[in-house]
Amino acid sequence: MSATIVWLRQDLRLRDNPALSAARQRGGPVLPVYIWDEAGEGAWRPGAATRWWLHHSLQRLDVSLRAVGSRLVLAAGPADEILSTLLKKTGATAVYWNRRYEPAAIDRDIALQAMLTAAGVEVKIFNASLLFEPTAVRNKSGRPFQVFTPFWRHCQTLAVDAPVGWPAGKLPGPARWPESVELADLNLLPRLNWTDGLAATWQPGEAAALLRLKQFTRHTLDRYADERNRPDIAGTSALSPHLHFGEISPRQIWAAVRELSRAGGVFPASRGGQVFLTEVGWREFAYHLLYHFPRTPDRPLRAEFSAFPWRKSAAQLRKWQQGLTGYPIVDAGMRQLWRTGWMHNRVRMIVASFLVKHLRISWREGAAWFWDTLVDADLASNTLGWQWTAGCGADAAPYFRIFNPVLQGEKFDATGAYVRRWVPELGRLSAEYIHKPWAAPATVLAAAGVTLGREYPQPMVVHGEARVAALTAWQEMRAGRP
Numbered sequence: 001m002s003a004t005i006v007w008l009r010q011d012l013r014l015r016d017n018p019a020l021s022a023a024r025q026r027g028g029p030v031l032p033v034y035i036w037d038e039a040g041e042g043a044w045r046p047g048a049a050t051r052w053w054l055h056h057s058l059q060r061l062d063v064s065l066r067a068v069g070s071r072l073v074l075a076a077g078p079a080d081e082i083l084s085t086l087l088k089k090t091g092a093t094a095v096y097w098n099r100r101y102e103p104a105a106i107d108r109d110i111a112l113q114a115m116l117t118a119a120g121v122e123v124k125i126f127n128a129s130l131l132f133e134p135t136a137v138r139n140k141s142g143r144p145f146q147v148f149t150p151f152w153r154h155c156q157t158l159a160v161d162a163p164v165g166w167p168a169g170k171l172p173g174p175a176r177w178p179e180s181v182e183l184a185d186l187n188l189l190p191r192l193n194w195t196d197g198l199a200a201t202w203q204p205g206e207a208a209a210l211l212r213l214k215q216f217t218r219h220t221l222d223r224y225a226d227e228r229n230r231p232d233i234a235g236t237s238a239l240s241p242h243l244h245f246g247e248i249s250p251r252q253i254w255a256a257v258r259e260l261s262r263a264g265g266v267f268p269a270s271r272g273g274q275v276f277l278t279e280v281g282w283r284e285f286a287y288h289l290l291y292h293f294p295r296t297p298d299r300p301l302r303a304e305f306s307a308f309p310w311r312k313s314a315a316q317l318r319k320w321q322q323g324l325t326g327y328p329i330v331d332a333g334m335r336q337l338w339r340t341g342w343m344h345n346r347v348r349m350i351v352a353s354f355l356v357k358h359l360r361i362s363w364r365e366g367a368a369w370f371w372d373t374l375v376d377a378d379l380a381s382n383t384l385g386w387q388w389t390a391g392c393g394a395d396a397a398p399y400f401r402i403f404n405p406v407l408q409g410e411k412f413d414a415t416g417a418y419v420r421r422w423v424p425e426l427g428r429l430s431a432e433y434i435h436k437p438w439a440a441p442a443t444v445l446a447a448a449g450v451t452l453g454r455e456y457p458q459p460m461v462v463h464g465e466a467r468v469a470a471l472t473a474w475q476e477m478r479a480g481r482p
């Protein structure tokens, strides 16, 4: 049997990898290939934090492949040219890959499939990253869902495939491996080293993803329903970057939660399990929306928001990005993001709301910053998260519902531990004032070593005034006179 090329993209794992398993079953040598095709990503080229992750994930994948007698072939350039060259050089007659759902990736895949099939190459495409294909989920009128609850209710009537097993033994390779680019030559790592915080927080790769899932289901899942909104503790799975890069699949997560229910026969066995799978369901919903509404990364799903009178202020945007807004919970989140490439979901909602409502800066500016700084930056989930917060997406929080960052902080970070961790200049303020230092008496501030405007900024806007201005802008948009 001639060789099969497996084109790996956002499926950087061996287990539950249908393309890799099918290539193995086909017989003959298997060539796992990763192509760094930046232009093929269209307008949404990987940001700095995801490039860092990708570098390390590719390194780990190569190690895993070498352990089974194979290796990862790396190449850089347009995918069509690289694949054509590889087919010629290796005599391979088949190319298998797992599906992606970003609009640019879909366009590229369609063109590639046509080109390869016309050349007599066997092409097979699989689902490796979703529980349910977006085309398989439709409402009663045959249309895509735009509201989460009925979407998820419908999904739960559908069967979830079991993960594809990974048999022991070697993965057969070719007698002569084609040339591979050096990982370092892909230039994924930044020239200036600002990634120490990422390295201290994360371990990319399939093994780390599986370990994280195991530890999470063992130690945290039961408390997830109650603690998932608390940014001061590790109450969530932190699987999002692993899921984005396909180091683990949602099918594996589903199966792990199901396994826990085996003894009791009830699935999911706990409220924690149920709420956790519902969050995985939000990821499915994000992909469903991106697939059916492919313009949403750049345009609001609700067209009336195209006329929203967004403000432009490079100086205010910068303060938000740097975590210098004067609202401690917002600043803590933005600094956690900068340092670790990740931010707790509750805090993502708070900082995003602050940008689009208190500052009235477009959600697109926020989405672009997240895109560059998140290790889990994901076109589907990022678009959903920003449009949801801005009120312009499917099943979104209404724009007029404006988070009060002080109350959010007091509710979800009651002791102030999260703020103290990321905004150390407020470290000695008591819980009473940690979320509103401007309200503290001068003696309290002095005892905590804080002078507002010096160690820590004054709030850049007054909540009440910003709220009124946001509501006025929203009403102007609705009245059609921005």
Ligand SMILES: Cc1cc2nc3c(=O)[nH]c(=O)nc-3n(C[C@H](O)[C@H](O)[C@H](O)COP(=O)(O)OP(=O)(O)OC[C@H]3O[C@@H](n4cnc5c(N)ncnc54)[C@H](O)[C@@H]3O)c2cc1C
Residues within 6 Å of the ligand: 228, 236, 237, 238, 239, 240, 241, 243, 244, 276, 279, 280, 281, 282, 283, 284, 286, 343, 344, 345, 346, 348, 349, 352, 370, 374, 376, 377, 378, 379, 381, 382, 383, 384, 385, 386, 389
């Ligand atoms: C403004 C904004 C931007 C966001 N951008 C991204 C992004 O670029 N990439 C990303 O993966 N998530 C994004 N999210 C969703 C969510 O914040 C993260 O998925 C979550 O914080 C990841 O942490 P976790 O893995 O511990 O989640 P857990 O609570 O452990 O949830 C398990 C998994 O479910 C999925 N999930 C959970 N919540 C959501 C959600 N609201 N929407 C979609 N999927 C979800 C994730 O894949 C997550 O890993 C964004 C949310 C907001 C409000």
